[in-house]
Amino acid sequence: MAVQPSEDRRPALSAADPELAALVRAEERLQADTLRLIPSENYVSAAVLEASGTVLQNKYSEGYPGRRYYEGQQVIDQVETLAAERAEALFRMDHANVQPYSGSPANLAVYLAFLRPGDTVLGMSLPMGGHLTHGWGVSATGTWFRGVRYGVRRDTGRVDLDEVRDLARAERPKVIFCGGTAVPRVIDFAGFAEIARETGAVLVADVAHIAGLIAGGAHPSPAPYADVVSTTTHKTLRGPRGAMLLTTAEHARAIDRAVFPGLQGGPHNQTTAAIAVALKEAAAPEFAGYAHQVVANARALGEELAARGFDLVSGGTDNHLLLIDLTGKDVPGKTAAKALDRAGIVVNHNAVPYDTRKPFDPSGIRIGTPALTSRGVPAAAMGTVARWIDRVVEAARTGDEDTVSEVRAEVKVMMDACPAPGLPLV
Ligand SMILES: *Cc1c(COP(=O)(O)O)cnc(C)c1O
Numbered sequence: 001m002a003v004q005p006s007e008d009r010r011p012a013l014s015a016a017d018p019e020l021a022a023l024v025r026a027e028e029r030l031q032a033d034t035l036r037l038i039p040s041e042n043y044v045s046a047a048v049l050e051a052s053g054t055v056l057q058n059k060y061s062e063g064y065p066g067r068r069y070y071e072g073q074q075v076i077d078q079v080e081t082l083a084a085e086r087a088e089a090l091f092r093m094d095h096a097n098v099q100p101y102s103g104s105p106a107n108l109a110v111y112l113a114f115l116r117p118g119d120t121v122l123g124m125s126l127p128m129g130g131h132l133t134h135g136w137g138v139s140a141t142g143t144w145f146r147g148v149r150y151g152v153r154r155d156t157g158r159v160d161l162d163e164v165r166d167l168a169r170a171e172r173p174k175v176i177f178c179g180g181t182a183v184p185r186v187i188d189f190a191g192f193a194e195i196a197r198e199t200g201a202v203l204v205a206d207v208a209h210i211a212g213l214i215a216g217g218a219h220p221s222p223a224p225y226a227d228v229v230s231t232t233t234h235k236t237l238r239g240p241r242g243a244m245l246l247t248t249a250e251h252a253r254a255i256d257r258a259v260f261p262g263l264q265g266g267p268h269n270q271t272t273a274a275i276a277v278a279l280k281e282a283a284a285p286e287f288a289g290y291a292h293q294v295v296a297n298a299r300a301l302g303e304e305l306a307a308r309g310f311d312l313v314s315g316g317t318d319n320h321l322l323l324i325d326l327t328g329k330d331v332p333g334k335t336a337a338k339a340l341d342r343a344g345i346v347v348n349h350n351a352v353p354y355d356t357r358k359p360f361d362p363s364g365i366r367i368g369t370p371a372l373t374s375r376g377v378p379a380a381a382m383g384t385v386a387r388w389i390d391r392v393v394e395a396a397r398t399g400d401e402d403t404v405s406e407v408r409a410e411v412k413v414m415m416d417a418c419p420a421p422g423l424p425l426v
Contacts, residue, residue: 007424009424010024028423028424031043031423032415032419032420032423033344033411033412033415033416034344034346034415035344035345035346035372035377035385035388035411035414035415036346036371036372037345037346037347037367037368037369037371037372038346038347038348038366038367038368038371039209039235039320039321039366039368039369039370040181040208040209040232040234040235040368041235041370041371042234042236042238042370042371042374043238043371043374043375043420043421043422043423044234044238044239044240044274044278044421044422045238045277045278045281045421045422046421046422047277047281048238048239048240048274048277048278048281048422049274049422051240051270051273051274051277052240052270052271052273052274053270054270054273056075056076056269056270056272056273057268057270059072059073059076059269060266061073061077061080061266061267061269062260062261062265062266062267063260064080064260065077065078065080065081065084076269079269079272079273079276080098080099080267080269082276083096083098083272083273083275083276084097084098086276086279086280086283087244087246087275087279088246089283090215090279090282090283091211091214091215091221091223091229091246092221092223093223093229093247093248095246095248095249095251095252095255095256096245096246097244097246097247097252097255097256097259098242098244098267098272098275099264099267100242100243100244100245100259100264101242101243101268102232102241102242102243103131103133103206103208103231103232103243104132104133105243105263106230106231106232106243106245107131107133107134107141107177107204107206107230108133109245109255109258109259109262109263110175110202110204110228110230110245110255110258111141111144111145111175112262112263113251113254113255113258113262114174114175114202114254115174115175117144117145118144118145118146119145119146119173119174120145120146120147120148120171120174121134121135121141121145121146121147121148121173121174121175121177122135122148122149122150122164122167122171122173122176122177122201123135123136123147123148123149123150123176123177124149124150124151124159124177124178124179124180124183125149125150125151126351127351127353127355127359127362128149128150128151128152128180128353129152129180129181129182129183129323129353130149130177130180130181131177131179131180131181131206131208133206134147134149134177134180134206135148135149135177136149148167148173150163150164150167151163151353152314152353154353154354156314157184157185157313157314157315158185158314159185159187159188161188161191161192164176164191164192164195165195165198168195168196168198168199168201169198169199172199172200172201173199173201174201174202175201175202175204176192176195176196176199176202176203176204177204177206178192178203178204178205178206178226179205179206179207179208179210179230180206180209181208181209182313182321182323182351182366183209183319183321184312184314184316184317184318184319184321184322184323185314185317185318185319186219186220186319187205187207187210187219187220187222189203189205189220189221189222189225189226190224190225192225192226193225193226202227202228202251203225203227203228204226204227204228204229204230205222205225205226205228205229205230206230206231207222207229207230207231208230208231208232208235208243209235209236209319209320209321210235210236210319210320211231211232211233211235211236211237212235212236212237212238212282212287212290212291212370213236213291213294213295213319215237215282215283215287215291216282216287216288216289216290216291216292217288217291217292218288218292218294218295219291219295219318219319227247227248227250227251228245228246228247228248228251228255229244229245229246229247230243230244230245231244233275233278235370236291236294236320237278237279237282238278238281238282238370238374239274239275239277239278239279239282240271240274240275240278241271242271242272242274242275245259290373290374293373293379294320294369294370294373295317295318295319295320295369296379297369297372297373297377297379297382298317298320298321298322298368298369299316299317300379300382300383301322301367301369301382301385301386302316302317302322303316304382304383304385304386304387305322305324307386308386308387308390309328309329310324310326310329310389310390311324311325311326311327311328312324312325313325313352313353313364320368320369320370321366321367321368321369322366322367322368323350323352323364323366324352324364324365324366324367325352325363325364326363326364326365326393327352327363329393329394329397330397331393331396331397332357332361332362333350333357333361333362333363333364333365334349334360334361334362335396336349336365336392336393337349337365338396339392339393339395339396339404340365340389340392340393342401342404342408343388343392343404343405343407343408343411344408344411344412345385345388345389345407345411347365347366347367348365348366349361349362349364349365349366350362350365350366351363351364352364371420372385372418374420375415375418375419375420375421376418377414377418381414384410384414388407388411391403391406392404392407395407
């Protein structure tokens with residue numbers, strides 16, 4: 001139900017701290033008025049938002065349901081059990097740990113469970129689309145462990161399982177990560193599992209970006225293949241900021257002990273509650289429609305952009321994201337991203353495979369459709385979105401701020417027509 005603009009949804013906050021309350025309202029307006037194309041971002045439902053702002057916040061509950069270090073867990077145990085059981089059912093894994101504070105700590109728990117310092121981990125290279133926590137140098141995971149990296153092929157922009165197999169045979173990693181942050185193609189979980197089995201490695205599917213697509217049946221599931229599934233809950237899954245580790249029965253105890261007491265103290269119970277709500281929403285039939293629409297929109301947007309001469313890494317997408325190499329457009333990624341931001345189109349600059357530019361000013365941008373799909377921007381509008389991106393990237397090259405302002409106004413009109421979940425009509 002729409003909240004009236006005049007209604008203050010946070011009267012206590014407004015009274016106690018008007019300065020902070022005004023900042024929250026400003027962020028609401030920004031999220032309402034802009035076309036958010038960052039593929040790791042989304043809009044949570046009003047129900048998820050409400051669940052994450054509850055008195056569950058006030059409770060300490062180190063341990064696991066039935067095995068806590070503090071009393072008074074009559075309700076919290078039920079909340080955590082509900083979240084874990086929903087996760088296990090939705091992702092069809094034996095065991096779920098819903099306590100990791102976020103995706104990076106969840107992955108660190110994987111290292112604690114299966115590796116000793118100095119042991120080898122095989123993951124996708126960061127500039128090829130991997131994540132920092134898959135053994136990249138500047139991360140603790142690449143400092144305390146020996147990170148070995150696979151990439152994508154220069155000609156296809158896709159992972160080459162022959163390269164992965166050769167590396168795994170030669171380097172004998174204890175853990176292999178598949179998945180990443182800028183991977184526009186289906187992850188071949190079965191192929192990775194075969195390599196992990198042959199070389200005696202634990203296979204971790206990091207599905208942080210695509211968990212919602214998996215839940216909705218729009219991406220194959222890692223369930224029959226991965227020993228551990230690591231995921232954030234706030235990307236395509238549309239939950240609160242948090243994470244989960246799902247495991248086979250064999251690895252449940254090792255992962256639980258690594259999360260607590262290995263790495264964390266008390267879980268964030270208000271987040272656990274909101275994860276439970278998001279998992280219920282993701283199990284509903286409408287969510288499958290959402291997940292498939294995210295992919296359909298990304299495909300349509302990719303085709304429209306390709307038709308305007310944009311160079312898509314791997315030639316397109318199977319999922320929610322597009323990685324665009326702007327070298328041919330003669331505009332650096334950061335320059336394009338900043339101009340798009342001024343036009344109300346929010347993206348991030350991103351390295352592309354074999355990038356010749358520096359990581360802080362790379363050649364590409366990364367865009368995705370989860371958030372615009374959550375607000376019901378119709379598929380037919382993808383041509384308009386592609387035209388805006390084209391006009392603004394060209395305007396960034398020529399320094400044409402008038403065009404940027406024109407697009408900003410047009411974006412606002414479309415956003416007004418497609419109100420975002422969880423936001424008042426500000
Ligand atoms: C987002 C992401 C993470 C980290 O999640 P945070 O919550 O930002 O710590 C880990 N792995 C992958 C593949 C991701 O995309």
